[in-house]
Amino acid sequence: MELLLVFLIGVLYAAGVYLILRRSMVRLLLGIMLLGNATNILIFLLGNIVKGKPPIIEESLKVFKDIYADPVPQALILTAIVISFGLTSFAIVLLKRVYALIGSDDLDDLNTPEEEDL
Amino acid sequence: MIDNQIITTVLIHLFTAIIQLAFWRKTVTQRVLSVIGCSLAFLFAVNLFTKVYHGGILTMNAGNWDAPFGIVFVADLFSTSLVLLTSIAALAVSIFSARGVGRARMLYGYFPIFHLLIMGLNGAFLTGDIFNLYVWFEVVIIASFVLLTLGGRKAQLEGAVKYMAMNILASTFFLTGIGILYGITGTLNMADLALKIPKIADQSIVNLTSMFFLIGFGIKSAVFPLYFWLPSSYHTPPSAVAATFGGLLTKVGLYALFRVFTLMFEPTEFIKTVFIVMGIMTILTGAFGAIIKNNIRRLFSYLIVCHIGFIIGGLGLYTKVALLGAVFYLIHDIIVKTNLFLIAGLIRQLRGTMIMPKLGGLYAEYPKISFLIAIVLFSLAGIPPLSGFWPKIYLMEAAFSSANYFYIASLIVGSFITLYVISKLWSDVFWKDADTDDIAVVDSFKPLSTLNKVILVLPICLLACTSLFIGLNAEFIIKVADRISNEMLDTTPYIQAVLGHK
Numbered sequence: 085m086e087l088l089l090v091f092l093i094g095v096l097y098a099a100g101v102y103l104i105l106r107r108s109m110v111r112l113l114l115g116i117m118l119l120g121n122a123t124n125i126l127i128f129l130l131g132n133i134v135k136g137k138p139p140i141i142e143e144s145l146k147v148f149k150d151i152y153a154d155p156v157p158q159a160l161i162l163t164a165i166v167i168s169f170g171l172t173s174f175a176i177v178l179l180k181r182v183y184a185l186i187g188s189d190d191l192d193d194l195n196t197p198e199e200e201d202l
Numbered sequence: 203m204i205d206n207q208i209i210t211t212v213l214i215h216l217f218t219a220i221i222q223l224a225f226w227r228k229t230v231t232q233r234v235l236s237v238i239g240c241s242l243a244f245l246f247a248v249n250l251f252t253k254v255y256h257g258g259i260l261t262m263n264a265g266n267w268d269a270p271f272g273i274v275f276v277a278d279l280f281s282t283s284l285v286l287l288t289s290i291a292a293l294a295v296s297i298f299s300a301r302g303v304g305r306a307r308m309l310y311g312y313f314p315i316f317h318l319l320i321m322g323l324n325g326a327f328l329t330g331d332i333f334n335l336y337v338w339f340e341v342v343i344i345a346s347f348v349l350l351t352l353g354g355r356k357a358q359l360e361g362a363v364k365y366m367a368m369n370i371l372a373s374t375f376f377l378t379g380i381g382i383l384y385g386i387t388g389t390l391n392m393a394d395l396a397l398k399i400p401k402i403a404d405q406s407i408v409n410l411t412s413m414f415f416l417i418g419f420g421i422k423s424a425v426f427p428l429y430f431w432l433p434s435s436y437h438t439p440p441s442a443v444a445a446t447f448g449g450l451l452t453k454v455g456l457y458a459l460f461r462v463f464t465l466m467f468e469p470t471e472f473i474k475t476v477f478i479v480m481g482i483m484t485i486l487t488g489a490f491g492a493i494i495k496n497n498i499r500r501l502f503s504y505l506i507v508c509h510i511g512f513i514i515g516g517l518g519l520y521t522k523v524a525l526l527g528a529v530f531y532l533i534h535d536i537i538v539k540t541n542l543f544l545i546a547g548l549i550r551q552l553r554g555t556m557i558m559p560k561l562g563g564l565y566a567e568y569p570k571i572s573f574l575i576a577i578v579l580f581s582l583a584g585i586p587p588l589s590g591f592w593p594k595i596y597l598m599e600a601a602f603s604s605a606n607y608f609y610i611a612s613l614i615v616g617s618f619i620t621l622y623v624i625s626k627l628w629s630d631v632f633w634k635d636a637d638t639d640d641i642a643v644v645d646s647f648k649p650l651s652t653l654n655k656v657i658l659v660l661p662i663c664l665l666a667c668t669s670l671f672i673g674l675n676a677e678f679i680i681k682v683a684d685r686i687s688n689e690m691l692d693t694t695p696y697i698q699a700v701l702g703h704k
Contacts, residue, residue, distance in 0.1 A: 104371070112367055119374045126378060130385025157384065160333055164377055167340045171373075174347055175366055181351075182359045194360040 089129045096122035107191045109179050116175070120168045124161045131157025203699070205260040208250060208277040208328060211285055214243045215321035219314040229308040233300040236313045240293040243320075247282070247289040254282045255682070259699035261330070269330070269700050270391035276330035278696055280529070280686045284327045284457055287533060290668055291449045291540040292320045294661035299442040301650075301657040302547045307352050307440065315352075319345035319446065326454050330700055332380055332466075333390045335458065339376065339422070343369045346451060349443045350435065361435030368431040372421035379414030386411070393700035395466045396693055412467040416476070419462065423455025425514050426483035429507045433491060436506070437499035441547025444499060448506050449540030456513055456532060463517065464525075464690035474518050481515025482612040484508070489619035498546045498556040498631070501623060505542070505582070508616050509535055512597060515609050519600050525687035527596030530679060534581070534589040534672055541578050541665035548575075548658055549631065554644030558627065563636035571659060572632050574666055579628060581669040583621045589673035592680065 096118050103115030134153040141148060186193055218239030225231040254260055254277050264273040277285075296316070303312055322341030329335050346369075351362045384390060386407060387398040402408055417428070424432040432452070436444055463469050469477070488508025495501040513535070516528025548571070550556050552564060565572045577588070584590030594617060601610045636643065647655065672679050689696060 104367070109363065116367065116370050116374070119371070120377075123374050123377045123381060127381035127384065130381050132385075154388075156390070157381075160380070160384070163333070163337060167337070170344060171340070171347075171366075171370055174344065175370070178347070178351060178359065178362055178366060181354065182363055185354075185356055185359060191363070194363055196357045196360055 085133060086129065089125055089133075093122050093125050093129065096125070108189050109182065109191055110189060112191065113172070113175055113179060117168070117172055120164070120172075124164055124168075127157050127160050127164070131160075203257065203260050204262060205253070205277075206262050207246070207253070208260050208262050208275055208282075210246045211243045211250070211289060211324045212321050212328065214239055214246065215317045215324065219317035219321065222314045222317065223311075226311070227309065229305055232308060232313045236296045236317065237293070237300065239317060240289065240296040240320075243324075244286075244289040244293050247286045250277060251282045251286045254279055259695060261699050269702075270389050270394035273334045274330040274391060274393075274700055275328045276393075276696065276700055277328055278689055278699075279682065280457075280460070280689060281327045283533065283682060283686065284453070284536075285324055287536045288320065288323050288327070288450055291446070291536060291665070294540060294544065294665050295442050295445050295449075297657060297664075298445070298544050298547065298661040301654050302442045302544075302551070303440050304353070310352055312349070312352060315345050315348045316443075316446065319349065320450075323450055323454055327457060330392050331390055332383065332392055332395065332462075335392075336373070336376055336380060339454070339458075340373060342451065342454065343373065346447060349446070350439050352443070353440065355438070358438040361438040364431045365435040368421055368428075372418045374418075375414050375421070376418035379411050379418060382407070382411045382414065391700065392461070392465055393693075393697040396697055397701075399466055400468070408467065409470060409473070412463070412469075412473065415462050415467075416459070416473070419455045419459045420480070421455075423452045423459060423514075424484075424507050424510055426480045426487060426511070429484065429488075429510075432507060433500060433503040436503040437497060441499070441543050441550060445540045445543035445547070448502065448543045449536050452506060452510060453532060453536050456510065459514075460517060460528075460690065465693050465696065469518075469520060474520050477518025477520075478515055478606060478609055479518075481511045481513075481518055482608055484511030484514060485612045485616040486511075489616045492623045493619060496558050498549060498558060498627065499543065501558075501627065502539070502542045502546060505620060505623070506539055508620065509539075511616065512594070512613065515613070516597050516600070519597075519604055519606060519609070521600050521604060522687050522691060523596055523603070524600035525690050526680070526683045527593045527600055529683040529686045530593035530596060531590075533679060533683065534593060534669070537665050537668045537672065538578060538582050538589065541662060541669065542582065544662050544665070545575050545578060548647075548662060551647045551658060552645060554646065558630040561631045561636070562634040563632075565632040574659070574663060575632075576628070577666045578662070578669060579624045581666075581673055583624045584617060587673055587676070589669045589676075591673065592676045 100115045100118035103111045131154050134151055137152045139152040139155050218235060222232045222235050260277045262275040319342060322338050326335055326338035329338060347366055350365055351358055386402055387395055389395055389398060399408055421428045436447055485508055488504050491504035492501050513528045513531050516524045546556055553561050581588035581590050584594050
């Protein structure tokens with residue numbers, strides 16, 4: 085499982101970096117999303133994956149005597165997913181507006197000359 | 203000491219934003235509420251500052267979960283000073299916005315989002331939990347996206363694409379760093395991390411992780427190879443928004459760098475060198491960028507970059523005097539950079555443009571306003587005894603005592619170029635005769651009522667007075683910066699305050 089995740093993270097990071105280096109705005113957005121997902125899985129992986137051991141202390145005990153699944157990384161990932169959801173939806177609307185205004189998907193066309201400054 | 207008052211500034215801005223949502227279309231009510239909210243936050247920030255200044259570090263455990271298990275808010279002198287400066291800058295911007303932001307933008311929720319942005323900044327300064335810091339950063343950037351695009355002009359949206367891409371990327375780096383840090387230490391509390399990081403056997407992975415933080419915060423604070431999004435976006439939004447961004451947003455990145463690299467990671471010699479090289483290059487590229495710009499706000503954007511180099515270099519020297527100078531410069535810079543963009547907005551009101559060749563003759567027509575602006579420009583350039591002068595002395599002294607002559611040279615070059623562009627701006631905008639033949643002057647300031655004129659000039663006056671206070675009462679600021687640099691070098695009081703006496 086861990087090894088699979090390691091490869092998955094590697095592929096996602098590589099694909100994300102490749103996409104954000106392209107000039108297309110849509111690919112930029114997809115790349116950012118892939119990087120975000122790769123980071124989430126990285127947190128999941130580094131939080132030590134433990135199977136079938138819920139973090140609940142038995143009634144007769146005061147402390148854990150066994151290893152347990154750490155709930156914190158999942159809380160972190162959940163927060164990060166919610167945040168990236170908000171950011172992504174904003175980014176999609178922004179790119180759609182820019183596309184409607186400029187009529188191009190190319191990042192190099194995003195250069196209003198300085199003469200048009202206020 | 204536990205004190206729940208430290209979170210009041212965050213709550214005030216939150217509730218101001220919520221109340222303003224109820225008055226969605228009543229922009230006058232929103233303006234009044236905004237100024238009231240910011241004034242209240244200012245009073246509480248002053249109160250918090252005096253409490254921390256006299257009584258030491260205060261903490262608050264969210265939900266009464268003891269540190270390091272719950273989220274903890276910590277008010278040490280560094281955070282509270284920045285909260286206080288933020289509240290001063292926010293008050294000035296909120297007054298200026300009442301007239302300086304168009305009604306159409308207000309109808310799209312300018313004020314609630316402005317308050318959420320300031321709330322995020324306050325939260326980022328006060329939190330003692332690294333993941334919570336990430337969340338506050340996200341609050342800040344999503345609010346700043348909206349403010350940057352509000353109005354939807356073509357240039358604004360183009361700037362926003364670059365700004366958005368770089369900031370989300372920075373957050374991803376930051377989050378990756380947090381993930382690895384949690385994996386190797388098992389904690390997110392910054393004080394707890396400070397105790398656990400030195401005990402990790404393999405310090406090379408710690409250094410690797412610190413690089414993620416360096417890049418993430420480096421993008422946000424606009425240091426040398428990572429700053430290009432700043433000059434291509436900060437000249438596009440309304441000046442009130444640009445003032446908030448220029449004064450405060452890059453500074454929260456700097457705050458995070460200082461916090462992370464003094465409390466959690468003790469910088470190695472290599473990282474210190476990286477900081478100094480980054481500082482030198484930031485100063486030089488920012489300064490040379492400022493020379494060639496003709497638009498006032500583009501010029502100021504490059505000056506922001508240039509002066510961030512001073513502070514980063516101070517962090518790189520990592521001696522007591524250098525940190526003192528860097529913190530003092532940070533204090534001075536927040537106020538003066540906010541003011542510069544407000545001034546740009548005022549000039550736009552006076553003349554309808556911000557392109558220097560088209561401007562001129564302001565001194566003849568508005569001598570009092572020109573005098574006010576001169577004070578600000580002088581304190582930016584660091585003319586003694588104004589506020590930019592003192593921190594440079596300390597940075598210079600620290601660089602001499604650690605024999606770092608490249609940094610000294612770049613400090614001098616940076617200061618001279620700042621002086622040069624400022625005097626060029628002064629002679630172009632204020633002294634030169636206006637070229638009225640082929641350009642119609644649109645003065646939207648003169649027909650305004652006295653109240654509106656006061657609304658536009660008062661915030662600049664307020665910030666100029668703060669700059670004067672910082673410059674003329676430098677002894678007090680040095681005392682504060684001295685204690686902050688002590689807190690940075692000896693983190694035991696911070697850790698004890700957060701984790702109790704262990």
